Amino acid sequence: MQGLLEDLKNGFRGEILEQEPLSAHTSWKLGGPADIFLLPQNRADLQYALRVIQKNQQSWLVIGNGSNLLVSDSGFSGVVIQLGQLAKIEFLTGGKVEVESGVQLGHLIKLCCRKGFGGLEELSGIPGMVGGALLMNAGAIDTEIANFVSQVYLTDGQGEWALRREQVDFEYRHSGLDDKGVITRTMLQLNEADPKELEERRLKILARRKKIQNVSGAHAGSVFKNPAGEKAWQLIDRAGLRGRRIGKAEVSTAHCNHIVNMGGASSVDVLALIEEVQQAVLRTSGRKLELEVRLVGWKD
Ligand SMILES: Cc1cc2nc3c(=O)[nH]c(=O)nc-3n(C[C@H](O)[C@H](O)[C@H](O)COP(=O)(O)OP(=O)(O)OC[C@H]3O[C@@H](n4cnc5c(N)ncnc54)[C@H](O)[C@@H]3O)c2cc1C
Incomplete structure (x- = not known):
């Protein structure tokens, strides 16, 4: 990371943050730190950052508002780039x-x-x-x-x-x-x-x-895609999971395709609930629910 930071300091004009908690950049308010978090000033700055990252052979990820991301509690090992300054x-x-x-x-x-x-x-x-x-x-x-x-x-x-x-x-x-x-x-x-x-x-x-969509608490919208001809929330409801909780993560009582961080949930709680929902729906409806949210920083 040191080489990368030095190269960035030579020409990158935007903001550079180290060990930035991704919970501050996701709608679920979950996720550990990114080693480096970059906010490029403009498109040229973004291109410069990408060249430096490639030269230093680091993993990277670009994010927007993080409204569709489940970032692991251990965060992202590498560089996260957020494009909020590219706003023309x-x-x-x-x-x-x-x-x-x-x-x-x-x-x-x-x-x-x-x-x-x-x-x-x-x-x-x-x-x-x-x-x-x-x-x-x-x-x-x-x-x-x-x-x-x-x-x-x-x-x-x-x-x-x-x-x-x-x-x-x-x-x-x-x-x-x-x-x-x-x-x-x-x-x-x-x-x-x-x-x-x-x-x-x-x-x-x-x-x-x-x-x-009167859901209170931090969430990421629909967790699962609707299978062809069906509504994911109905399948989840039919599986009896409305209100099901693991730790501080809950299948929303207002909208079953939302999982809410009730305050103090971990990403592991949310992922465990996701897996339980998938298994229950498969058992009760024979449908495999596909994730709409993106998983970031999880080791296989
Ligand atoms: C309350 C709530 C309601 C929602 N309702 C809806 C809805 O009705 N319909 C719907 O479709 N979605 C909905 N969503 C999900 C989410 O808002 C959308 O998917 C949104 O478009 C994601 O945008 P983002 O900037 O937050 O992307 P992020 O969540 O930050 O990223 C999403 C994916 O895009 C990639 N990405 C982001 N920017 C770039 C880029 N510039 N270049 C390449 N890759 C990029 C990321 O790497 C990631 O894989 C909802 C979410 C919430 C929290």
Whole structure:
């Protein structure tokens, strides 16, 4: 790590944190430290960091808001890069918007509504950054971010390249962009619409989400993907696991596909509960629940 830190100090302009607790960067409020935590200032800075990391042969991971991550209690051995400073948005003609990966999705949606760029308001209430939303192909109410993507830009530290939407393997909560590099920005194609109507729709969707996802405590949204033709929460409910607890982790009584950190849970508690849910649903419904949340820092 010493060589890496020295190389970073020679040209990296953003913030460098050592032994940064990842619990401060995940919606579950769980996870041990990252050896090094980087906040690049801009895309050039990100590329510099990636080159230094590669030269020093360190493991790395890029994160957004950590709203879909279960980080182990021992944390991540290597470098975690958070892209919150890559936050430029450019509104262009013909409904096009170029957005950097560190922009908060909710902030983008609000601005788009105000400017009469329609479509994304259907995704209101999904936490996270644009990069995370693209990687996960985040979605709600039969809409997903992929529907609005014209191009995705990636980097591996040696330059930036663009993929057209049809070159990305977008499916339900899947982009196939894992291990392809870091998503730096995207070009979205939105529809011109009346700002007042867009804003009304945005507020309506936010209110609806608040009502149906009234989960208190720290969590990461849906833990499992919905199997084809089924709802994961119904399968979990049918398996009798609503309210089931391990340590301080609980299958939410309000929404069975959410696991809540009731305060003081460990990542091990959450993972044990995940495994119990998977086994119970397999036993009772014959369905294998696939994880929607990503596991970080767990040894096999
Ligand atoms: C209360 C709550 C409600 C939610 N509701 C929904 C919902 O309705 N629909 C839905 O789809 N999801 C939902 N989620 C899950 C989550 O918000 C989404 O998956 C979100 O898009 C993740 O964004 P993030 O920035 O937090 O990504 P993170 O959780 O930080 O990362 C997710 C994955 O993306 C990768 N990644 C992040 N940024 C980049 C990048 N720039 N380049 C390459 N890889 C990257 C990470 O390595 C990781 O594998 C919810 C979560 C919570 C806490």
